[in-house]
Amino acid sequence: MTKMIRYLPWILLFSLGWMHRAFADCAPGGINHGTMMAEVVLDVTGNIKAGxxxxxxxxxxxxxxxTPVGHCDxxxxxxxxAFSSPDGRKAKYYGNIDGREAFYIFYGGADYAYTIEWEGYxxxxxxxKKPQEGEWTTPNxxxxxxxxxxxxxxxxxSWQGGDNAPYLGAIRLTPTNQQRGFSYRAKFNIKxxxxxxxxxxxxxxxxPTITVDNFPSTGFSQQEAKGQDYLNVACSGDMTASIRINSMYGMASYQGKNVVFKTQNEGQGSNASGFGxxxxxxxYVNGYFADNETVSLGKIGSSGASIPIQAEYYRYGDSVRPGSMQSAASFVIEFN
Known part of the structure; x- marks a missing residue:
């Protein structure tokens, strides 16, 4: 019995402190409820990824x-x-972004998610939970x-006001009191x-390396020797594309068009000459790229495209010399 009496005051002190905190409240203000509205006008450009x-x-x-909605102890x-509505529905969780819980804008899901914060909360x-003391006015x-x-x-x-606007969140004094506090809604015009x-x-x-014997005269090699790389394009929707290529070191003619890209420092040192x-x-392209000629690549969808660019040797000189070959070109791609 002595041991139980010794600890009884500590139990009473703990209980009194808990009861004092539970009764912290906000006396009614000039009105019971306010509505916060966001007018969202944004442009979405580029190749956007989820998140x-x-x-x-x-x-x-x-x-x-x-007008204050309360005066808080x-x-x-x-x-x-987030979206704790009067009919009991809750927001549909999307994931955590930037350290905050993110939710779909509409209960059934959507292409966009949102977070709300007030003074860092x-x-x-x-x-x-956010501490509030004194007058509880507009959550600016x-x-x-x-x-x-x-x-x-x-x-x-979704440019509707009032109850027709998507309901995104609420500030309440208690979970069960739907009328005391603020509701958060928004209008959307996202392009x-x-x-x-x-x-x-x-x-x-x-x-690949190839011998000069494969070029007995002007034209392509008798042995196939080609190389290829890919131009990767990402689109946010359906678009058409075109490409224009410009030589860095000059051109030679094939079938009346400048399609043979000459090499850097041709014939100098150990470099080859007469080849391009x-x-x-x-x-994608029916034929060979000509210098400074715009060529259509057709339609590219939202899944993007990996466009092959293929190169092969061509002898354009009457007299030739074996050696190393290197060339370069710039390209411009236009989308419509």
Whole structure:
């Protein structure tokens, strides 16, 4: 019995401290509820991947007032929810991005995800606790962050206000009190602008060594000797492409067109002379690339394309000399 009496005051002190914290509350303010609205107008360009940041938009109070919704005791903690709606539905979790829980904009999923934060506190499915003391007015500084939920997301237009706007979050005093606090909604006008990019800017084509005997006269080698590399293109939607190639060291003619790319420092030192290269793109270009001539590559879809660029030897000189060969060309790709 003596041992039990000795520890009884400690138990009472603990219980009293817990009871004091539980009764921290916010007295009613001028109104019970306010609505925060974000007007999201963004352009999505480039080859976007799931999880990429699209942009941030601030929330503003929809009623254009600053009337407090409460006056909070010291020790009060507000709850910052993502999409905890009055009918009991919760946000559909997408994943963690930048240290915050991200959710699909619409309950059924969408091409975009979002996070909300207020003064560094992220909104979460379980309700993030944020200290609040004194007057509880407009949560200024609330930010909506938008991310791609899929690769190359589609445009999103949902410019409706009031109850028709997507419901993204809420600030509440208690989980069960739906009327006290703020609701967060947004209007969306996200334009997905189709674009393409070349993901590898440098191509290196190595050809096998071949003897001069394979070129008894001007023209191509009697023995096949070709090399190939790939031009990789990524697009966010369907586009058409064209390519233009320019020689760095001059051209020679074949069938009346400048298609033979001459070599660097031809005939100097141990370099070959009278030989060059021709370039083509099997399955894309019918024929050989001519200098400074724009050639269509056709349609490239959202899955992108890996365009082969093929090189082969060509003898254009009446007199030739064996040796090393190296050439270079620049290319420009246009998308429409």
């Amino acid at each position: 990429d940041f699209i942009g941030s938009v601030p929330f503003s109070r929809e009623q254009n007032v600053n 010291p020790g009060t903690e507000l709850l910052l929810y 992220p909104f979460s499915l379980g309700g993030t 500084g609330s930010m909506l962050h938008i991310y791609a939920a899929v690769d190359n997301p589609k445009p999103l237009y 997905a602008i189709t674009s393409c990019e070349v993901t590898n800017r440098d191509l290196h084509i190595d050809l 290269f021709v370039l083509s793109s099997p399955n």
